[in-house]
Amino acid sequence: MKNEIIVYTISDSIGETSQKLLAAVTAQYPDLVFNNSYRFSFVNKEEELIDILRDALKDKAVVISTLVDNHLATVANDFSRQTDLHYLDLMNPFFEIIKSKTGFTPIEEPGIVHKLDKEYFNKIAAIEFAVKYDDGKNPQGFLQSDAVILGVSRTSKTPLSMYLANKGYKVSNLPLIPEVPLPQILDKVEGQKIIGLVCKPENLSRIRSNRLDSLGLSNSSSYTNLERIYEELEYSKLVFKKHNAYVINVTDKSIEETAYLIEKHLKNLK
Amino acid sequence: MKNEIIVYTISDSIGETSQKLLAAVTAQYPDLVFNNSYRFSFVNKEEELIDILRDALKDKAVVISTLVDNHLATVANDFSRQTDLHYLDLMNPFFEIIKSKTGFTPIEEPGIVHKLDKEYFNKIAAIEFAVKYDDGKNPQGFLQSDAVILGVSRTSKTPLSMYLANKGYKVSNLPLIPEVPLPQILDKVEGQKIIGLVCKPENLSRIRSNRLDSLGLSNSSSYTNLERIYEELEYSKLVFKKHNAYVINVTDKSIEETAYLIEKHLKNLK
Numbered sequence: 001m002k003n004e005i006i007v008y009t010i011s012d013s014i015g016e017t018s019q020k021l022l023a024a025v026t027a028q029y030p031d032l033v034f035n036n037s038y039r040f041s042f043v044n045k046e047e048e049l050i051d052i053l054r055d056a057l058k059d060k061a062v063v064i065s066t067l068v069d070n071h072l073a074t075v076a077n078d079f080s081r082q083t084d085l086h087y088l089d090l091m092n093p094f095f096e097i098i099k100s101k102t103g104f105t106p107i108e109e110p111g112i113v114h115k116l117d118k119e120y121f122n123k124i125a126a127i128e129f130a131v132k133y134d135d136g137k138n139p140q141g142f143l144q145s146d147a148v149i150l151g152v153s154r155t156s157k158t159p160l161s162m163y164l165a166n167k168g169y170k171v172s173n174l175p176l177i178p179e180v181p182l183p184q185i186l187d188k189v190e191g192q193k194i195i196g197l198v199c200k201p202e203n204l205s206r207i208r209s210n211r212l213d214s215l216g217l218s219n220s221s222s223y224t225n226l227e228r229i230y231e232e233l234e235y236s237k238l239v240f241k242k243h244n245a246y247v248i249n250v251t252d253k254s255i256e257e258t259a260y261l262i263e264k265h266l267k268n269l270k
Numbered sequence: 271m272k273n274e275i276i277v278y279t280i281s282d283s284i285g286e287t288s289q290k291l292l293a294a295v296t297a298q299y300p301d302l303v304f305n306n307s308y309r310f311s312f313v314n315k316e317e318e319l320i321d322i323l324r325d326a327l328k329d330k331a332v333v334i335s336t337l338v339d340n341h342l343a344t345v346a347n348d349f350s351r352q353t354d355l356h357y358l359d360l361m362n363p364f365f366e367i368i369k370s371k372t373g374f375t376p377i378e379e380p381g382i383v384h385k386l387d388k389e390y391f392n393k394i395a396a397i398e399f400a401v402k403y404d405d406g407k408n409p410q411g412f413l414q415s416d417a418v419i420l421g422v423s424r425t426s427k428t429p430l431s432m433y434l435a436n437k438g439y440k441v442s443n444l445p446l447i448p449e450v451p452l453p454q455i456l457d458k459v460e461g462q463k464i465i466g467l468v469c470k471p472e473n474l475s476r477i478r479s480n481r482l483d484s485l486g487l488s489n490s491s492s493y494t495n496l497e498r499i500y501e502e503l504e505y506s507k508l509v510f511k512k513h514n515a516y517v518i519n520v521t522d523k524s525i526e527e528t529a530y531l532i533e534k535h536l537k538n539l540k
Contacts, residue, residue: 005372014530020290025364027383028338028376032368041530062367068298086367090360094295097332097356098302102275106298113297114524124525125484127429134401159397162432214395254384255394260284260311 003031006061008038010052012072013111015041017090018064043067044110046075053079062086068108123168130165133172134158139183141172147266148189149173150239151197152232153223154207155250156258160197163259169266178235191244192269195262198237200251201229273301276331278308280322282342283381285311287360288334313337314380316345323349332356338378393438400435403442404428409453411442417536418459419443420509421467422502423493424477425520426528430467433529439536448505461514462539465532466506470521471499 009018019039026034038061040052049072056063063085067073073092080087095106114120133141135158142148146169149157157173164171174183186194199207208224222228240247246265250258279288289309296304308331310322319342326333333355337343343362350357365376384390403411405428412418416439419427427443434441444453456464469477478494492498510517516535520528 003372003374005368014526016526017290017294020287021360021364024287024336024338024383025361025368025376027385028361028365028378029368029374030377032372032374060371062364062371064364066294086371088363088367090291091295091298093358094291094332094334095298097358098275098295098299101330101332101356102273102302104273104299104302106295107300108298111524111527113294114526115297116522116524120524121480124426124429127432131401131404131428131432156394158401159394162397162401162436166432166436210391252386254381254386254390256284256286256384257381 004033004035006035006059008056008061008063010040010043010063010065010067012044012067012069015039015066017066049075053085057083057085064088064090066090068106068110070108126165126168126170129170130161134161136174139185142185142189144170145172146170147193147195147262149195150176152176152236154204154211155197155199156255159255160258163255164262176236176239178232194243194245196240196245196247197250198233198247201226201233203251204229274303274305276305276329278326278331278333280310280313280333280335280337282314282337282339285309285336287336319345323355327353327355334358334360336360338376338380340378396435396438396440399440400431404431406444409455412455412459414440415442416440417463417465417532419465420446422446422506424474424481425467425469426525429525430528433525434532446506446509448502464513464515466510466515466517468503468517468519471496471503473521474499
C-alpha cells in the first residue's frame with residue numbers, strides 16, 4: 001500500500017525519544033498510515049540488531065534509532081549504507097557536533113536519562129504533591145506550591161497540574177464555585193503564583209455536556225446552562241483580579257500549550 | 271569555557287521533541303554543562319528566525335530545530351551551511367524519507383501534534399480517572415480500569431498510575447496493608463489486569479526513611495522497620511499469587527522503565 005509507512009524504532013533503552021519524534025512527524029501526515037508496532041527496546045547485542053535491520057529491510061521500513069552504544073550505532077549505520085535501508089540516527093549527529101566542539105565523548109550508558117537522582121525524586125514528589133492537593137482537597141498545600149491553579153469546573157485544572165508535576169513543579173488546584181467561599185489561606189499566596197484559567201462560555205458548555213454524557217447523566221442541569229456558566233466565569237474573573245492572578249484563556253488550547261505558558265511565567269518569577 | 275556547551279532550540283510550536291532529545295543527549299555527558307536556556311517556541315517569521323540564528327552563531331551554540339514550515343526550515347538550513355553554524359534539523363530528514371517512499375509531503379501545520387482530537391480527550395479522561403481512583407479511594411473504579419496497580423507503601427503506585435494515564439491508560443491503584451481487608455470487588459478484576467509491585471526490602475526501608483525525613487517525622491516507626499517490611503512484602507506476594515497478578519520488581523527501576531513493562535504486558539493482552 002502506497003499510503004502506509006512502516007516504522008521500526010530501535011533503542012538500547014526504552015526508546016521514548018523516537019516515540020516523541022514519531023508523534024510529531026506523523027501528525028504532519030493526516031492521510032498517511034504509520035504502522036509503528038515494530039518498537040525494539042533494550043537492544044544491546046549486535047546479532048539482535050542485525051536481525052531487526054534485516055527485517056526492516058524486508059518490510060521496506062523506515063528505521064529510527066537512538067542507540068547510545070557507539071559500536072551498535074556504527075553497525076546500524078554501515079548496514080543501512082550498504083543496503084540502502086532508510087535509517088535515521090537521532091543521537092549520533094549530536095554526539096559528533098559535541099565532539100568537534102568540546103572533544104567530549106558520550107559515556108554510552110543506555111537508559112541513563114532515567115537515572116534515579118535528586119531531580120528524579122523531586123519529580124516523583126511533585127506528582128504525589130499534585131495528587132494530594134488536587135481539587136482543593138487540602139488548601140494548606142497552597143503555601144508550599146510553585147503554582148496554585150484556579151478555575152471553574154472543566155477548565156482542565158487537574159490534567160494541567162499533573163502535566164506540570166511531571167516536569168517537577170509542585171502544583172495544587174482549586175475549583176471556583178460562586179456559592180462556595182474561598183479558603184482563607186489563599187490570601188497568603190503570592191498573586192504571581194496563582195494561575196487563573198478562563199474559557200469561552202460556549203466551549204465550556206460543550207465540554208461540560210460531553211462530560212455529563214460520558215458519566216451517563218442527563219444534560220438539562222444548570223451545569224451546562226450558558227447563563228450559569230457566564231455567571232461562574234464572571235465570578236472567577238473577580239477572584240483572579242482580587243488575587244492578582246496570572247490569567248490564561250484555555251479555549252482551544254491543549255494542556256501542553258497552556259502548561260508551556262505557565263512554565264514560562266513561573267520561570268520569569270525566579 | 272571548554273566544558274560548557276550552549277544549545278538553542280527552535281520550534282514553530284512548543285518544542286517538546288527537541289527537549290526530549292536534549293535530555294537523552296545531555297545524560298550521556300555527566301562532565302559537560304549544557305546551557306539550555308535559549309529555548310525559542312512559536313517561531314514563525316523569517317526575520318525572527320534569522321535573528322535567533324545570528325545570536326546562536328555569536329554564542330557558538332548548537333541549534334536544534336523542529337520547524338515544520340518548509341520555508342523556515344530551508345532558511346535555517348541555508349543560513350547554517352553558509353555560516354558553519356552547528357545545526358541539527360530533527361524533522362526534515364524524516365520528511366524527505368517519507369517523500370521518497372510515498373510521495374506524501376507534510377501539511378506543515380505547527381503544533382498539530384497537540385490537536386484536540388478524540389485521542390487527546392481520552393488522555394485527559396485517563397488522567398482524571400487516575401486521580402479519582404488513586405490510593406484505593408474508590409475501589410468501584412477497578413472494574414473500569416485497564417490496569418489496577420497493587421503494592422505496599424512506597425512502591426511508586428501513584429507516579430506510575432499518572433505516567434500511564436498520560437499515555438491514555440485508565441489506571442487505579444490500591445495500597446496493600448496486612449491489617450486492612452482487601453475490597454471484595456478486587457475478586458471481579460481479571461488477574462491479567464492486576465499489576466503487583468515488589469521491591470527489595472532494604473531499598474524500601476531507605477525510601478521510606480527519606481519519605482519520613484521529608485515530612486519532618488521521626489524515623490523510629492515500624493514503617494521503616496525491616497522486619498515489618500518483610501512481613502508486608504510477604505503479604506503482598508500472597509495477594510498477587512491469589513489474584514494471578516503480573517508482578518514487577520521495581521528495585522532500582524525508574525517509573526519510565528516500570529511503565530514500559532506494564533504497557534508491554536497490557537498490549538500483549540489485546
